Structures are given as structure tokens and as C-alpha cells.
Amino acid sequence: MFKLKENCGKIASVRKIMHNKLANTILKMGNQVYSEKMNYKGLQKTKFGKRIGYKALSMFLSIINKKLSYQGLKIEYVNTR
Numbered sequence: 001m002f003k004l005k006e007n008c009g010k011i012a013s014v015r016k017i018m019h020n021k022l023a024n025t026i027l028k029m030g031n032q033v034y035s036e037k038m039n040y041k042g043l044q045k046t047k048f049g050k051r052i053g054y055k056a057l058s059m060f061l062s063i064i065n066k067k068l069s070y071q072g073l074k075i076e077y078v079n080t081r
Contacts, residue, residue, distance in 0.1 A: 019060045023067055033064055037077045 026033065043052050065075050 015054075015056055016059070016063075019056070019063050023060070023064045026064065027067055031068065031071060031073055033068065033075045034078050035061060035075050036080055 038057075040052060040058050061075065068074050
């Protein structure tokens with residue numbers, strides 16, 4: 001049980017590091033970020049459930065939003081309709 005908890009912690013920390021690196025790469029390209037407002041809880045109930053949980057998309061968007069807030073900016077959400 002302890003090994004499983006330790007491995008999950010390691011995976012989560014690596015995921016956060018990779019999200020930060022990707023966010024830095026995206027923000028080097030420009031300071032305007034557009035995203036679609038999505039219901040991640042609803043997506044978890046579909047066939048993409050585990051993949052959404054592994055990729056932690058909402059955490060990635062919150063990291064980008066935090067980095068943009070240092071410049072006084074934020075993510076612009078696009079209406080898909």
C-alpha cells in the first residue's frame with residue numbers, strides 16, 4: 001500500500017514538472033492564451049475518464065493562468081457555440 005502511494009506521488013510530481021515546462025514553452029510563443037471552457041467532471045464519466053485523470057487538464061490550465069496572472073493577464077475562454 002505504501003509503495004502504491006509513493007509511486008502515485010512520484011507520478012504526480014513529474015506530471016506537475018512537465019506541465020510547468022509545457023506552460024513555459026507555450027508562454028514563450030506569446031502571452032495570449034485561448035481555451036475552450038469544458039466540463040472535466042462530465043468528461044470523466046465518458047470513455048476518456050482515466051485519460052483525463054492522468055493528464056490533469058484543469059491543473060495545466062490553472063498553471064498557465066497563474067503564470068499569466070504575473071503579467072496581469074488571464075486565459076481567454078472561447079464560446080464554442
